Amino acid sequence: MMKGQALWALGTMSGTSLDGVDAAMIRTDGHEIFEFGTTAYRPYTDAERATLRAALGRWPGEPGVAEAAEVVETAHAELLARFTGADLVGFHGQTLAHDPARRGTHQAGEGALLAEALGLPVVWDFRSADVGLGGQGAPLAPFFHHALARLTGAERPVVFLNLGGVGNVTWVDPSIPDPDKPGACVAFDTGPANAPINDYMRLRLGKERDEAGALAAKGRVDARIVRTFLTHPYFLKVPPKSLDRNDFHTLLKSVRTRTIPNAVATLTACAAAAVAAGFSQFPSPPEAVLVSGGGRHNRTLMKMLADRLPCPVKPVEAAGLNGDMLEAQAFAYLAVRVLNGLPTSCPETTGARMAVGGGQVSRPTVPA
Template sequence: MGLKCAIGLMSGTSMDGIDIAVVETDGEQIVRRGSSGFFAYDATFRQRIERALEVARTIKDRDERPGDLADLEREITVHHADAVRAFLAAYPALRPDLIGFHGQTVFHAPDRGMTVQIGDGELLALETGLPVVWDMRANDMRHGGQGAPLVPAYHAALAASLDDENRMMPVCFVNIGGISNITFVPQEGDPIAFDSGPGNALIDQWIGLHTNMSFDADGRIAGQGMVVEEVVSEYLGSTFFTKPAPKSLDRNDFDLIHVKDLAVADGARTLAAVSARAIHASVRLLPEEPRLWIVAGGGRKNPHIVGDLRDAVAGSGKVLMAEDVGLDGDAMEAEAWAYLAVRAKRGLPLTFPTTTGCLQPVSGGLLATP
């Protein structure tokens, strides 16, 4: 099997824009990471997506598009096509074979066996002139899985690619987006993965509610506050944390009710502590403590989340940023979608019983051709 050059497109739970990345891969252990970029949504469009989350709660069938979801789906797809065109214009020597397209998650209810990502793969293929692999979560759910997380197959390939100095197995990849998820890669066997709890979403909502900003840049607001331990305990008392893995979250599964009476800075600092301690609490569901934690996603830029995680694992493990081991913490999920597109095209498993709870390893995705 020769290598394929794939573009990965990711618009995650932070809803701030489109991450795009290139990977050349066989869909197995060969991973050659290429260029990456980010195309931001403007504030008005981001607000439309946030409103769509409320509308999407009324969906009874995953093909339904109530309200303006159909229009929004088309616009999101066109935004992605524009991002691909701009990216290819910036890298004219690039000759991609296919695109891995995530779309925008607007509803995720694993207990109902339903996940909805808006984004039209057929339209994206026509707009870009490239084959598109999309809707990669649904087949996992049809086989009893949670539909998330899907990145662990890529994390396992990255773990195998680490240099000798950083191949400290077992390793745990942590992605801190709107929701945080972890992938535990053992010395041998399939990865173990699950959503660990709130990531940036609650902090972003809190900051947006009380300031004219959409996030706490570099944790500056949190830096003026203190951790309110009683509130941290209230969040970590959620039944979510006692559920066995695999498990996954919707962005709306946690809210701001416990911090509503706090000062702005205290709320931001406390929510950062919640994110970090929720990540570390995942150790209870792992066969052993990781020797190395590799942190990716936007939340790695919040020094309080990372600092609290370092404090929590001190003595048992080491916490490094993705960049510390030669990876790109901003592009990792987009890279994963490129990698998964190649795996899907080859019919290789995207998910495993240990990552989503599916009954057996399964592939997935739909293929759209221009």
Template sequence: MPQLETAIGLMSGTSMDGVDVAMIRTDGECVVERGPSISLPYDPAFRRRLQGALETAKAIVSRQERPGDLRDVERELTLRHAAAVTAFLARFALDPAEIDRIGFHGQTVLHRPRQALTVQLGDGALLARETGRPVVYDMRANDMVHGGQGAPLAPAYHAALAAGLEDYAGRATMFVNIGGISNLTFIGAEGEIIAYDSGPGNTLIDQWVEAEAGLPFDQGGAIASEGVVVKTLIDRYLDQPFFTSPERMSLDRNDFRPPVPGEIGLHDGARSLARLTAEAIARSLRHLPERPALAVICGGGRLNRVIMQDLAEILSPMVVEPAERFGFSGDGMEAEAWAYLAVRSAKRLPLSFPGTTGVVKPVSGGVIAQPSSSAQA
């Protein structure tokens, strides 16, 4: 019987809406026992601080730099993650001593893969001291050192979950995470893993409805459901190099911008951007060796019924289902992945592969911070 570790994963994604916390028991390879998960939203004031941090971070040229107020934002972000761990343990009556390690993603504020530069705010050593548990963090950097784009890293976990989809054994499947940026993981019938960013997910919709309606997101696709698709707007995005280049690219939240205020109405804008999210995923399938039989949708975008309807229409006859259809957590999957990667990192197992990030060879990564000692690479 393989030795299992209990790990907590913490994810604050490109939507910047809060902290997802999830727990699993795993050997970091083929055994995954899923535990509970929760999502703890940020208050509007802190979301605005994170949005400001994106602008400040544009001045960074070395990944250790923290210009302006980024150091203060990083500390507050870390303390909020520590509080999230405390709340999670209390919610499920867990003893901190039961947790072998914590996987800490942090908040991406800059991602420039062509410059081998990625910055995730998050002080792993501080989180280790606050929680009293070992913390694995900064998991993207080593991939870039070895020629990768630093993302996506969740595919190793998706492959472990796909192995349990008995109804689709022997057929290609894919996991699609629709967060701020969408990304997909393809698992071939023989276990081949291919993964990459597929385009804007919720980020343009969120930015649009916040600017036009003062709302943080289009809940359930309610705004989009009252609009019509403006094809010229979608084509303007799909004509950009990300969608026309034969090369797979990793995206930053700021690589695409929402429509200019006034050029389109609120509802038509939300409807068109929802369609864009689906069209972008479909367009990205050109990089795959075969068309999957199944698409498992996770991330906040699966709750937007307009996006899900568009995906089902565009990808037909592929089966398109939310993660919950298979007993997975659509909200907690990315956090679960970071728990899984933390265990792999501690065992020095690969986190990324040539088919996922473009790295030259499978490589591990991450920095380990102990509660009462300095971090170790």
């Protein structure tokens, strides 16, 4: 592979919602996106999901982590073996713990094992270098969002909002050609999104999610709980900033005496309120918010966002993009940037002291 040439990269994402593994191919030189390729999804089984959930919040060497890593590696190897034509893989792994201020960040899964299984170079461990330079290690999709904004012809600032277990936003000014230049991107985690809703549904009803927001639509929001939620010190922090999936674990306790529909409605309102709170931290108002991730399928959450935000809120499909695969595509894009020695984050996106190219490259002993 020649540096700087357009490559077919295969990216993966296993998010904090713990639903499964997304994989997607794109052709890129790490600057422009030339083509979107095939995609696939492998859900975790109930047993696999339980293993991952049991390891949340744990660090390498702690109980359950090795078992979680094996689940991640096995699921990825099975899914990625379905693809042909890839030049390299961008493997995110599964975030189990994230504490950049103290202990660092922990994504389970060994990229070197995948490289041997697939016979392809694998770029992985995307976040550690950023954390080592004082960054949050998250979010990491902003440079890809910048490329997407330019690809779709945006001329004024636009916001990409990902609603996974945790919500994150990227404010993009597409008039600035390079994503690591001052003013091109501002990014941060907004707050909890699907994780509290999904956890509550599992605990109370044995279901993985509030499908399409149907239960929240029947409930009444407890405005007092939402107001208290917004007093959390996180919302006063200046970006860049990031969260662990369980940083707002007390949110479930706050709704425990409410009826199930009212509790789910209130948790959904908290997710929307967190996004709205972040708008005050953008350099200028965006012309639209483009939503990706599982949360965009929650019609109640999307309506709450539309009611709270001062600009149109649309799923990214309105811009011709695939909202289920955006993060997997992002790690395909970042893998090529790593291979080409380009930065993957910068002070404005993660708070790192300088632009940094995260990720390490593992090559197979016997290429495919």
